[in-house]
Amino acid sequence: MTTTVHYTDAEGTVREIEGRPGDSVMETAVRNGVPGIVAECGGSLSCATCHVFVREDCLDKLPPMEPMEDEMLYGTAVDREENSRLSCQLKLTDGMDLYVTTPETQV
Amino acid sequence: MAASTSQPTGLLIIGASQSGVQLAVSLRALGFEEPITLLGEENHRPYQRPALSKEWLQGEVGNESLIFRSNEYWAEHHVTLVKGERILRIANNRDGSGVAVAESGAEFPFKRLALTVGARARKLAVDGADLTGVVYLRNADDALALKALVGDATDVVVIGGGFIGLEAASSLKKMGKNVVVLEHGPRLVGRAVGEETADYFLEAHRARGLDIRLDARISRFIPESTPDGGKAVAAVELAAGEVLPAQIVLVGIGVIPNTELAEQMGLAVDNGIVVDAHALASDGSTVAVGDCANMPNPVPGSPAGERIRLESVNNAIEHAKVAAYSLMGRREEYAGIPWFWSNQADLKLQIAGLSMGFDQTVVRRDDERGKFSVLYYRGGRIIAADCVNAPLDFMAVKNALAKGQNIPADAAGDPTVQLKSLAG
Numbered sequence: 001m002t003t004t005v006h007y008t009d010a011e012g013t014v015r016e017i018e019g020r021p022g023d024s025v026m027e028t029a030v031r032n033g034v035p036g037i038v039a040e041c042g043g044s045l046s047c048a049t050c051h052v053f054v055r056e057d058c059l060d061k062l063p064p065m066e067p068m069e070d071e072m073l074y075g076t077a078v079d080r081e082e083n084s085r086l087s088c089q090l091k092l093t094d095g096m097d098l099y100v101t102t103p104e105t106q107v
Numbered sequence: 108m109a110a111s112t113s114q115p116t117g118l119l120i121i122g123a124s125q126s127g128v129q130l131a132v133s134l135r136a137l138g139f140e141e142p143i144t145l146l147g148e149e150n151h152r153p154y155q156r157p158a159l160s161k162e163w164l165q166g167e168v169g170n171e172s173l174i175f176r177s178n179e180y181w182a183e184h185h186v187t188l189v190k191g192e193r194i195l196r197i198a199n200n201r202d203g204s205g206v207a208v209a210e211s212g213a214e215f216p217f218k219r220l221a222l223t224v225g226a227r228a229r230k231l232a233v234d235g236a237d238l239t240g241v242v243y244l245r246n247a248d249d250a251l252a253l254k255a256l257v258g259d260a261t262d263v264v265v266i267g268g269g270f271i272g273l274e275a276a277s278s279l280k281k282m283g284k285n286v287v288v289l290e291h292g293p294r295l296v297g298r299a300v301g302e303e304t305a306d307y308f309l310e311a312h313r314a315r316g317l318d319i320r321l322d323a324r325i326s327r328f329i330p331e332s333t334p335d336g337g338k339a340v341a342a343v344e345l346a347a348g349e350v351l352p353a354q355i356v357l358v359g360i361g362v363i364p365n366t367e368l369a370e371q372m373g374l375a376v377d378n379g380i381v382v383d384a385h386a387l388a389s390d391g392s393t394v395a396v397g398d399c400a401n402m403p404n405p406v407p408g409s410p411a412g413e414r415i416r417l418e419s420v421n422n423a424i425e426h427a428k429v430a431a432y433s434l435m436g437r438r439e440e441y442a443g444i445p446w447f448w449s450n451q452a453d454l455k456l457q458i459a460g461l462s463m464g465f466d467q468t469v470v471r472r473d474d475e476r477g478k479f480s481v482l483y484y485r486g487g488r489i490i491a492a493d494c495v496n497a498p499l500d501f502m503a504v505k506n507a508l509a510k511g512q513n514i515p516a517d518a519a520g521d522p523t524v525q526l527k528s529l530a531g
Contacts, residue, residue, distance in 0.1 A: 027172060033132075033180045040421055042155045043172075044162070046448035046457055047421075048502065068455070068498065074527075075502025107443055 001095035005029070009036045010104040021094040025087035026050040036102030043088035045069060049106040050087040051076040055099035059083060062090055078103035115204050116142055118434065119217035121194050121368070123147030124156065125420055126397030127223035128175045129427035135184045137435050143186045144215060146207075148193040151247050152178070157420060159250040160274040161450055164257075165282060173247075189215070199372050203392025219434060222369060222380060222388070222395040223427070226362035226418065231266060235328030240340040241356045244271055253357065260354035261285060264343045268295040268319060270449040271359035273312065277452040279357075280317055287351050288312075289323035289343070291360075298361075299447070301462060303470050303481045304493040308454065311495075315452055320345075328356060362418060364399045377401055379416040385438050386430035394430040397423040405441035406461055406490075407511065415461070419447050444508040446501075453477075457498060459505035460491030471500065473522040482519050482526075489514045503527040 003019045005028055019028040029037040029050075038049035045068055054062065062085065069089050073080045087100065118134070120127045123145050131145050147153065154173040162168045181188055192209040199205035199220070207215040228243040230236070240260075242253050253275075261284060265276040268290030280286045294305040295312075312319055324346035331341035343351045364379040375381040375389035379401035386394045386402070404413040405425075417426075425443055432439040447458040465483035472479050480500040483491040492504040503526035507514050512530045519529060 023172070031174065031177045031180065033176060033184070035136075040424060041448055042157055042420070043168075044157065044448065044450055046450070046455070047446075048498075068496075071498040072502070074499055075506065 003092050003094060003096050004098070005092070006097075006099045007034050007036065008099070008101045010102065019092045019096075021092050021096075023092055025052065025090040025092065025098065025100060027088075028092065029087065034102075036106070037087060038106040039088060041088075045072060045086065045088060048072040048075050048086060049077070051078065051080070051103055051106060052085055052087045052090075052100040053081055053103070054083045054085050054090075055101075056083055058098050058100075061093075061096060061098065065089070076103070077105045077107055115206070115216035115218050117217060118143050118219045118221060119207060119215050120145045120221040120223055121207060122221075122223035122225055122397075122399075123149075123153045123188070123190075124223065124225055124397075125423035126225075126427045127221070128153045129424045130221055130223060130394075130396060130431055131184075131186045132176070133428050133431035134434060135186070137431055139431070139435060141218070144189060144217075145181075145186050146189040146192055146194070146215060148191065149246060149248065150191040152188070152190070154247060156246065159247065160244055160271055161278055163250065164254065164275065164278045194368060197368055197372050199390070199393075203390060220393045221430065221434070222393060222399060223397055223423075224365040224368060224395075224399045226364045226398040228358070229361045229363050231358045231360060233325055233328060235330055235340060236358075238328055238330050238338050238340040239333065240354055241328060241358065243358050244275055245362065253355070256355050257282065257284070262352040263287075263355045263357060264289060264351050264353040265357045265359065266325070266343075267359035267361070268292075268297075268321070269359055269361065270296065270299065272357070273308070273451045274449060275357055275359065276317060277312075277454075279355075281452065284355075285352075287318045287320065287353075289325065289345075290319065290321050291323060293322055295319070295321075300456075300458070300493050301465070301468060301481055301483065303468060304456075304479075304495070307479050307495065308451070308456075311454055312451070317452075328353075362398070364401075364416065366399065369393075369395065369399075381414075384429075384441070385433040386426060387433055394433055396426045396430045400426065402426065402441075404461070406444065406508075408488075409461075410464070415463075417445060419445065421446050444505050446505055453496075455496050455498075457494045457501035458491065459494070459501055460489075460508050462491035462493075465490060467516060469516050469519045471497070471520060471522040471526075478522065480522075482514065482516070484516050487513075487516065489516075489519075500526050503530060506530070 041047040228245040329342040330338040369380040380395035462483040467484040469482040478497040479495040494501040507530040
């Protein structure tokens, strides 16, 4: 099954990237040069620069938030919303079809 | 040797780690159209180093997760990757062009040069330091060598109680090894954090069962013969006489900036390659970026003329962006507040700002929730914070520094008060 992440940037440009199960939404973006996700710390939950807004109907496909991610989200460059996640914590599963929007800035 | 007389084109980036990769990426994002060659001496695709002592060592992430960019990305952005070439000589012309010559004999002509050559592990001078089983942890080959030894080892001695030593010690302990950390100095992480943070880490690691010895003096590494006729380390003998069994000795005692190429080119060098606020070296053309570069302190409001060499991912990225603008003929300021992180067992340290020159500290400690922060002040203004498992404190200080705000010291010590609410 194809695993796809649809990244929409703050201007509305959409990039569809085929991902690999087990990779995170952040890794998939960075490796393929999707702008809008910085991920300075490489996924160790230290920098809060991989903030994404997850389309509401995709939220329940994702693992629940750990307390550390929750706290880090209070420090993002663009304020968090109900559907905010750090994309380094979002692991793709086989066949997942995920829609996320990146904020205007990460730093 | 004589420099090339033909008209060279393009940018040669020597060093394909964090800063070299960011420089190439930023240049293409800014519309740099000339050829870019990103050259590294390791036989690996450009990869991220931080996880080598943590998630990768513990087997939580695989090799592929460490790769910066897909091959397709580099091809689409017309960046030529060169692996496994070690540059030995650079013949440079007055206009900044020249030729870099590799150990293999291969020549790489350039119009502009970027030195993102990083730093190398400082070697330990102890009797037995060349034995099998004595390893360092700076790059992927070091990490692969360590991982190859881990399976058969039961006892590890880590030399150096800095970030690398404590991260690796925590990882190896989690993997079931008996680990002893030997620190030469009177406290942990001597260079990077203040005394309160160092004391907290000592207490926290010891509470988690890690054996840490401060003021440790090593007399020698004791060898044993291996079945293949070689010599491997078997134990570490301390000056006080104690013998610690060790099939692995991991040395993490700091790094030395790689300045040899710059020196050979006649560039100014002083604890790193001396650069101006726009990452330009003393020839006015070559850029030097990241761990290898000695730059003006980039924090707004820092004392004039103060210089610093930072070893961090964040600096590699931000400094590379400054250098990319320079190569485009633009003069942009270093953006953002320097920050650092280190994950050791369940201790998540985040540092915002640079604490050098502080004259006051405020400790925020909440043992019930396992949170600990130290705020650093100079002349009544906040300049930095060390935060352990306290991301809200880290974010509040980082954001306040970025906005030029203060967090008054007299109110900051109460851990039930959010720092964000005090900033202004």
